[in-house]
Amino acid sequence: MRELSRDHVKAMEERKVLQSFLAESQKGLPPRRMRDSHIEVLLPLGSQPELREKYLTVQNTIRFGRILEDLDSLGVLICYMHTRIHEAKMSPLSIVTALVDKIDMQKMSLSPEQDIKFSGHVSWVGKTSMEVKMQMFQLHGNEFCPVLDATFVMVARDSENKGPAFVNPLIPESPEEEELFRQGELNKGRRVAFSAKSLLKMAPSAEERSTIHEMFLHTLDPKTVSFQSRVLPPNAVWMEDSKLKSLEVCHPQERNIFNRIFGGFLMRKAYELGWATACNFGGSRPFVVAVDDIMFQKPVDVGSLLFLSSQVCFTQDNYIQVRVHSEVASLESKEHMTTNVFHFTFMSEKEVPLVFPRTYGESMLYLDGKRHFSSMSVPVNLRKD
Ligand SMILES: CCCCCCCCCCCCCCCCCC(=O)SCCNC(=O)CCNC(=O)[C@H](O)C(C)(C)COP(=O)(O)OP(=O)(O)OC[C@H]1O[C@@H](n2cnc3c(N)ncnc32)[C@H](O)[C@@H]1OP(=O)(O)O
Numbered sequence: 484m485r486e487l488s489r490d491h492v493k494a495m496e497e498r499k500v501l502q503s504f505l506a507e508s509q510k511g512l513p514p515r516r517m518r519d520s521h522i523e524v525l526l527p528l529g530s531q532p533e534l535r536e537k538y539l540t541v542q543n544t545i546r547f548g549r550i551l552e553d554l555d556s557l558g559v560l561i562c563y564m565h566t567r568i569h570e571a572k573m574s575p576l577s578i579v580t581a582l583v584d585k586i587d588m589q590k591m592s593l594s595p596e597q598d599i600k601f602s603g604h605v606s607w608v609g610k611t612s613m614e615v616k617m618q619m620f621q622l623h624g625n626e627f628c629p630v631l632d633a634t635f636v637m638v639a640r641d642s643e644n645k646g647p648a649f650v651n652p653l654i655p656e657s658p659e660e661e662e663l664f665r666q667g668e669l670n671k672g673r674r675v676a677f678s679a680k681s682l683l684k685m686a687p688s689a690e691e692r693s694t695i696h697e698m699f700l701h702t703l704d705p706k707t708v709s710f711q712s713r714v715l716p717p718n719a720v721w722m723e724d725s726k727l728k729s730l731e732v733c734h735p736q737e738r739n740i741f742n743r744i745f746g747g748f749l750m751r752k753a754y755e756l757g758w759a760t761a762c763n764f765g766g767s768r769p770f771v772v773a774v775d776d777i778m779f780q781k782p783v784d785v786g787s788l789l790f791l792s793s794q795v796c797f798t799q800d801n802y803i804q805v806r807v808h809s810e811v812a813s814l815e816s817k818e819h820m821t822t823n824v825f826h827f828t829f830m831s832e833k834e835v836p837l838v839f840p841r842t843y844g845e846s847m848l849y850l851d852g853k854r855h856f857s858s859m860s861v862p863v864n865l866r867k868d
Pocket of ligand 1: 578
């Protein structure tokens with residue numbers, strides 16, 4: 484049993500009492516409107532320069548990893564607004580991040596010298612899950628211009644984070660809100676379909692198989708009649724040579740109330756390793772253009788060792804698709820368990836080499852990377868100003 488601090492044990496004891504506020508069915512909860520959970524938060528980077536240090540990169544842009552952390556906290560806060568019980572001092576729900584469905588950037592880099600505004604609301608609900616849509620704007624002259632769109636899925640759990648808990652129904656009030664709600668329903672269906680076709684469950688399509696075979700033929704040594712001697716084509720890199728790894732010790736500073744590590748912290752660490760991988764591969768400064776399908780499969784306990792491994796799995800023109808795999812091991816047991824898989828799409832300043840898989844497993848990573856790349860909203864239309 485992992486040791487908990489005294490404060491933590493007390494907080495958990497207090498939460499047990501909240502169990503009585505949990506609803507026995509969704510029908511027992513009052514419906515909410517989208518505007519009930521709508522929040523706007525200002526990050527005054529321009530007007531409060533002392534805040535900047537935390538967000539600053541060495542290129543005088545904003546650390547995207549920090550934005551991921553803020554989006555994660557904001558998403559949770561929005562869900563607490565949706566499920567608020569006015570009589571209760573504290574929410575009986577434990578809301579956890581289940582999925583970062585999509586983050587699309589509309590601008591290449593963000594200035595650390597202008598104020599940022601976040602806004603968002605719940606856009607769809609299931610029984611225990613909520614889809615949250617968030618937007619980020621940056622001050623440009625006198626106007627806040629959109630710079631990022633994000634869709635997260637959060638899941639409500641009981642007071643002790645031991646089992647699922649119902650959330651309030653959502654009632655759309657206008658045709659626009661009905662469309663958002665319908666989109667949320669479609670997103671759920673799309674996720675199920677994407678996962679059913681996963682290469683971990685099904686063989687690649689005929690077109691994908693032929694892509695892989697073409698690539699294989701491209702790497703055969705024309706001087707030998709052998710399937711084994713492989714040579715890299717010009718301007719290409721073997722996938723295994725694109726790997727970078729890191730290790731994090733998960734200290735209590737990064738924990739939430741349930742002694743679990745914040746999803747935002749995990750995303751920041753994975754993003755920074757992914758960025759370094761893209762930088763190392765492309766040889767110039769990469770900009771993140773999209774993040775998708777980050778699934779939080781298992782919570783990470785405080786005290787765990789977090790192993791991150793990152794590799795380029797697909798490239799096209801200036802784009803680099805990076806996959807970061809994270810797994811944890813406790814200090815006592817050496818057994819590793821996957822907690823997340825992160826997918827980041829970067830754009831480099833110049834054209835990047837092709838990446839070639841050498842093994843069957845790597846070929847599946849290539850196809851999975853290609854599928855994620857193709858699912859990015861096109862055309863990616865990034866403003867440079
Ligand atoms: C400057 C601006 C900043 C502003 C900030 C303001 C700050 C204010 C402060 C606010 C508070 C901040 C707190 C931050 C807290 C962060 C939270 C975390 O980090 S948490 C730490 C990180 N996160 C974690 O550690 C979570 C780790 N993962 C888990 O614990 C579990 O996998 C699970 C609970 C997520 C699902 O468990 P599982 O056994 O599968 O559960 P079930 O089968 O029972 O299904 C339940 C429901 O879930 C659904 N669903 C499931 N999966 C997915 C999916 N992939 N995709 C979509 N949906 C999914 C499923 O369909 C069902 O829905 P429904 O039909 O009922 O509607």
